[in-house]
Amino acid sequence: MTEQPARRPRAPARAALLIAEKDLKARIRDRSALIFGILVPLGLAFIFNAIFGGVSGNSLAISLGVAVSDHGPVSQAFVRQVLDPLQRSGLLVLHTEPSAAAARSLTANGTLRAAIVIPSGFSGAVLANQPASMTVIENASAPVTAQIVHAIAEGYTADLNRIRLSVRTVAANSPGGLSPARIGQLAARAAAAEVPVAIRDISASTKELDNKSFYSAGMAVFFLFFTVSFGVTGLLEERNDGTMARLIAAPIPRASILAGKLITSFVLGAFSMTVLVIATSLLFGASWGNPAGVALLIAAATLAAIGIMSLIATFARNAEQASNWQSVVAVILGLLGGTFFPVSQAPGILSKLTLIAPQAWFLRGLGDLRAGSLSVIWTPIAALLVFTVVTGAVALFRLRHLAEV
Amino acid sequence: MADSPVLQCHGLRRKFGDLVAVDDVSFQIAHGETYGLLGPNGAGKTTTISMIAGLLERDAGEVSVAGKPMTTRTVQAKVALGYVPQDLAIYPDLSGLENLVFFARLYGMSRAQAKGRAREVLELIGLSDRAGDQTKKYSGGMKRRLNIGVGLLNDPKLLILDEPTVGVDPQSRNAILESVSGLSSAGMAVLYTTHYMEEAERLCDRVGIIDHGNLIAEGTRRELVGMVGEFDSVSLTASGDVSAVAQALATMDFVKKASVTEDGIDLVVSDARDNLPGILAEAAAQGVAIKSVEVTEPDLEAVFLHLTGRALRD
Numbered sequence: 278m279t280e281q282p283a284r285r286p287r288a289p290a291r292a293a294l295l296i297a298e299k300d301l302k303a304r305i306r307d308r309s310a311l312i313f314g315i316l317v318p319l320g321l322a323f324i325f326n327a328i329f330g331g332v333s334g335n336s337l338a339i340s341l342g343v344a345v346s347d348h349g350p351v352s353q354a355f356v357r358q359v360l361d362p363l364q365r366s367g368l369l370v371l372h373t374e375p376s377a378a379a380a381r382s383l384t385a386n387g388t389l390r391a392a393i394v395i396p397s398g399f400s401g402a403v404l405a406n407q408p409a410s411m412t413v414i415e416n417a418s419a420p421v422t423a424q425i426v427h428a429i430a431e432g433y434t435a436d437l438n439r440i441r442l443s444v445r446t447v448a449a450n451s452p453g454g455l456s457p458a459r460i461g462q463l464a465a466r467a468a469a470a471e472v473p474v475a476i477r478d479i480s481a482s483t484k485e486l487d488n489k490s491f492y493s494a495g496m497a498v499f500f501l502f503f504t505v506s507f508g509v510t511g512l513l514e515e516r517n518d519g520t521m522a523r524l525i526a527a528p529i530p531r532a533s534i535l536a537g538k539l540i541t542s543f544v545l546g547a548f549s550m551t552v553l554v555i556a557t558s559l560l561f562g563a564s565w566g567n568p569a570g571v572a573l574l575i576a577a578a579t580l581a582a583i584g585i586m587s588l589i590a591t592f593a594r595n596a597e598q599a600s601n602w603q604s605v606v607a608v609i610l611g612l613l614g615g616t617f618f619p620v621s622q623a624p625g626i627l628s629k630l631t632l633i634a635p636q637a638w639f640l641r642g643l644g645d646l647r648a649g650s651l652s653v654i655w656t657p658i659a660a661l662l663v664f665t666v667v668t669g670a671v672a673l674f675r676l677r678h679l680a681e682v
Numbered sequence: 683m684a685d686s687p688v689l690q691c692h693g694l695r696r697k698f699g700d701l702v703a704v705d706d707v708s709f710q711i712a713h714g715e716t717y718g719l720l721g722p723n724g725a726g727k728t729t730t731i732s733m734i735a736g737l738l739e740r741d742a743g744e745v746s747v748a749g750k751p752m753t754t755r756t757v758q759a760k761v762a763l764g765y766v767p768q769d770l771a772i773y774p775d776l777s778g779l780e781n782l783v784f785f786a787r788l789y790g791m792s793r794a795q796a797k798g799r800a801r802e803v804l805e806l807i808g809l810s811d812r813a814g815d816q817t818k819k820y821s822g823g824m825k826r827r828l829n830i831g832v833g834l835l836n837d838p839k840l841l842i843l844d845e846p847t848v849g850v851d852p853q854s855r856n857a858i859l860e861s862v863s864g865l866s867s868a869g870m871a872v873l874y875t876t877h878y879m880e881e882a883e884r885l886c887d888r889v890g891i892i893d894h895g896n897l898i899a900e901g902t903r904r905e906l907v908g909m910v911g912e913f914d915s916v917s918l919t920a921s922g923d924v925s926a927v928a929q930a931l932a933t934m935d936f937v938k939k940a941s942v943t944e945d946g947i948d949l950v951v952s953d954a955r956d957n958l959p960g961i962l963a964e965a966a967a968q969g970v971a972i973k974s975v976e977v978t979e980p981d982l983e984a985v986f987l988h989l990t991g992r993a994l995r996d
Contacts, residue, residue, distance in 0.1 A: 285790035286757040292788060299784045303775040306816075519769035523832065526735050526765035527788040528757040 285528070289536075292529035296537025300511055301544060314504035314549030318496040319556055325492040325617075326561055338370045339422050342380040342392030342414070345373075349400020351409075351437070359433050360393075368425075381414050390419045391426040403437055405457070406444050410434075486644055490564045493557035494643050495616035497550055498578055498636045502607035504549045505579060506586040506600065508542025512676065513596040535676055539583060546579035566646035570654050574642045577661035581635040584668035585610070591675035610634045635664045686749060687712050688762075688840045688871035689734065694743035696729050703729040705895045707743070711840065716862065716872040718886030720879065720982060722992075726895040727875040728768065731842050734873070735765045748839045761789065764838030766830050768845045774818035778809050778828050781817060782835060789836040799835055807831040807861070823854030830858065834865075841865060842873045847881065859885060879982045889982060893990050907980045910988045913938055914954035915978040916961065920946040922970035930964050946973075954979060 287295070304310040343360065345352050363369045372389060374380040380392035392414040402409035413430050415423035444463045448455040455463075486494060512535070515521040524534050554571060557563040565571045586603050593599030613620060614636025620627055631637035642657030687710035694707040704726045711717040719727045732738035734745050736752045736759065745752040748762035772781050782800035783793070791799060804810045807827040817825060826846065833841055843862065847855045862885055866872050876882055882889050883903055890900040899906055920927070928947050932940040936957045939950040951957055954977045965972050987993055 285761060287788050287790050295784065295787050299773070299776070299780075302780070303773060306775040518773075519767055519771040520773065522732075522735075522737055522767045523765065523771040523785065524788070525737050525754075526760060526763060527785065528760040528790070529788055530755075530757065 287527075287529050287533075289530045289533045292533035293536035293540060296524070296534060297540035297544065300508065300537065300541040304507055304541070304545065310504060310507050310545050310549070313500055313507075314545060315552050315556075318500040318549075318553055319560075322493045322496040322553075322557055322561065322563075325496070326489055329488055329492070339368065339425065340372060340388070340390050341369045341426060342372045342374045342383055342389040344375070344377045344380040344392060344394045346377070346397040347395050347399040347401075349404070351400035351403045352395045353400075355395070355411075355433050359429065363429065377412070377414075384414045384416050387416060390416050390422040393426065393430055403440075406441050409437070486640070486647065487564065489557075489561045490643070491619070491640070493553065493561055493563035494565065494640055495636075497553040497557070498614070498639045499607070499611040499616040501546050501550055501578060502582045502586060502610065502636075503604070505542040505546040505582045506590070506603045506607075507545055508538050508540075509583065509587040509590045509672075509676075510596050510599050510603070511538050511541060513590060513593060513599050517595055531677070535673070539587070542583045542586070543579055546582060547575060550575045550579065564647070566643060567651060570646040570651050571643070573651075573658055574639055574646070574654060574661075577642075577658045577665070578635060578639040580669070581638075581661045581664035584665045584672060585635070587672035587676060588668045591672055611636055613637065615640060632660075635661055638664075685712075688715075689717075689745075689747055689873065691730075691734055691745045692743055694730060694733055694745070695741045696733060696738065697741055703895050704733070707892070707895070707897045709890050709897065709900060711871045711873060713839075713871055714866055714869045715888065716866040716874060716886045718882035718889040719873065719875040719892055720877070720882045720889050720986070721875075721892035722877055725877075725892045727877075727892055728844055729895075730892065731844055731873060731875060735763060735842055736760055737765075761836065762839040764833035764836060764841040766833035766841070766843045766846055768848060770825050770829050772817050772825060772828055772832065775816060777814050777816055778804060778820070778824075779813040781828065782832060785832050786835045803831045803834055806834065808857075822849070823851060823857075826850050826854055826858065830861065838870065840871045840873065844875050845877070846874075847876070847878065879986070883982055891982070891986055891989060893986075898989050899985065903982065906982060906985045910980060910985050913950050913952050914980070916949040916951055916954050916958065917943075917976040917978075918946045918949070918961070918965065918972055919974040920965060920970045920972050923968060924970055927965050927968045927970050930968065931961060934960070934964075936960075 341360070343356065345356065360369060360371055364371050372383075374383065374392065377394040377396075380389065380394055383389040384392045394412040394414065396411070399409050399411065411430055411434070413423070413426050415426075447463060512521075515524065515534075521534075525531065554563075554565050554575070558565060585606065589603045589606050590599040593602055611617070611634075613630050614634030615631055616636050620631050620637070638657040638660040642654045642661075645653040645657060689709075689711040691710070692708045694704050695702070696704045707726070707730055709717065719730065721727050729738065733740040733743070734747075734752065736745075736754050736756060739754050745759075747759040750756070750759035750762070752759040752763075773784070776784065779797075779800055782803055783796045786796035786799050787793065801810070801813070804813050807830065809824060809827060809831070812820065812824065817828060820828065830843070830846060833843070846862075847858055850858065859881060862872060862874065866885075866887075872885075874881070874885060886903075888900065888902055889906060890897050891906070892898070899909060901909070918924075924947050925942050928940040928942050931937050931947070931949060934957075936952045937949055938952070939948075941948050949961065951961075958975070958977065962972060962975070983993065
């Protein structure tokens with residue numbers, strides 16, 4: 278017989294950590310957290326990337342052939358001022374083709390999704406204020422791409438038409454009219470002028486997550502809500518399994534039992550998100566942004582998820598019911614939050630509804646992080662903390678009743 | 683201090699809505715004493731011990747364990763308490779050893795102390811060879827033993843066992859009863875609830891009979907039986923002049939009735955256990971050979987029937 282066992286109350290914080298350690302051990306054993314927290318989101322992110330963009334590429338980049346037979350300033354300006362910026366933004370991948378025939382052939386066999394052909398004499402006609410045209414070659418199997426390329430070409434030709442109209446107006450109002458040479462000079466100067474105001478659209482290009490990052494982050498935060506629910510639902514499981522009575526009979530405060538469950542949720546959520554960040558970066562090339570900012574966003578999103586899932590659990594009578602309700606809420610918030618597709622760009626009330634989903638704020642935070650320094654993510658973090666405080670306060674008040682027999 | 687009761691509860695009362703589950707229940711348990719709370723299902727046994735263990739708020743009354751007041755918020759009194767709930771309360775994904783170490787650490791033990799104590803308890807409950815197996819792989823009897831083992835981790839001054847043999851096979855049941863008997867012999871106070879009259883009679887030094895939330899009688903088995911006023915029956919199978927023996931026994935003070943039967947003598951006596959040697963001596967003196975003796979004492983079932991007009995299992 279060894280010495281008399283110690284008989285003293287356990288310090289509240291230590292008791293909470295012991296309960297969390299026990300829960301984490303059990304969760305690792307039953308593999309549920311591993312499956313929902315890491316394997317399923319990783320698998321779905323892979324599938325979405327494969328379907329919508331390819332695992333290693335950006336799905337939105339359009340392979341556009343450009344066959345320029347004209348070497349004048351207007352066609353050069355089109356390539357330099359219109360197409361190159363779009364390529365830098367990731368919308369286009371330009372392929373210079375030697376002839377219209379080559380561009381047509383590559384578009385037909387699907388190598389290119391569209392092509393623009395600028396014929397010889399294009400700049401000359403524009404500078405002479407004469408009608409000029411460029412050709413868009415479409416791939417029949419990529420109608421959306423064709424529309425985008427059409428819009429790009431029409432945008433530029435509209436600019437040219439405005440120049441023509443302006444020069445004609447000047448000519449018509451000049452006393453005695455203008456000579457063709459003078460008209461040509463005016464048209465050339467107008468066409469050669471740089472765009473006076475360039476709008477840097479960070480919402481459309483820089484701020485938006487690329488597909489690899491979007492689906493990785495979307496799946497991670499979608500399943501975060503399932504992962505954290507394992508901790509708080511543990512309270513109901515303890516009641517169902519009869520072990521709650523034993524915990525309450527032990528010399529520890531009831532608050533330690535609640536704290537232990539919340540710690541379990543946070544560790545499970547933060548750990549699975551961290552693993553997903555690393556795994557998707559290495560496997561898919563996802564770009565999450567500044568590590569410190571990502572860590573802050575993960576911590577805030579995990580807390581918000583715990584608050585919401587805890588609140589749902591307090592209304593359930595048993596662990597199974599809680600799990601069902603939590604799943605429904607997680608799916609609805611996930612859809613509203615744009616974890617599968619960017620609902621924030623949807624028209625009308627739908628885009629406003631995204632504000633009630635913490636997932637949307639998390640994704641927005643990641644987007645902001647891509648566009649700027651750490652200071653730009655305080656708004657999403659503040660929003661996530663509001664979710665935490667509001668739902669967490671109500672949940673804590675109600676959770677006290679779960680720590681009873 | 684050693685003479686003061688380990689458990690004192692006074693005037694316990696608890697209502698659930700309009701139902702008074704426990705009403706003015708008072709009793710105490712001394713060191714080394716096994717106290718049985720006997721009553722049918724729904725009588726208020728579990729509600730009573732839930733209040734004693736600090737699991738359930740009480741509407742009225744006082745409880746102290748090892749001299750310290752017990753409430754749902756207190757932790758000091760719980761240090762001296764071991765609680766074994768009626769349902770299995772162990773974690774299926776953890777091994778037997780891990781279950782015990784976890785609960786031991788909640789009682790303030792270091793990891794090393796907890797492991798040492800867990801191995802002692804595993805030895806005590808006969809599960810040392812299965813210590814590393816997940817408890818979901820245990821048999822029902824093994825789980826029951828582990829369930830009790832958890833309650834012993836802190837070497838409690840008061841051990842509460844809530845119907846620990848419900849749903850247990852006869853072999854495991856016997857092992858549990860022997861273990862409990864050994865614990866009280868070692869000085870532990872035990873509060874044992876059951877609706878099995880045989881268990882209460884076998885284990886308990888004193889028994890409280892509870893029905894509809896009221897403690898309707900309390901005392902040793904003999905005191906309770908005496909309260910009912912019934913006598914013991916003794917049946918002797920004998921050969922020889924049994925009539926003469928019956929006549930002689932009928933004159934003795936403790937014999938209320940003596941009658942000759944086909945194969946012996948039937949007696950109605952008081953305190954059969956104490957007076958059996960006198961009966962056998964009289965038979966021997968008359969030259970009657972006794973082949974067998976059967977003593978039937980009035981049991982707690984009879985007491986419960988007498989007090990409530992119902993059988994325990996009604």
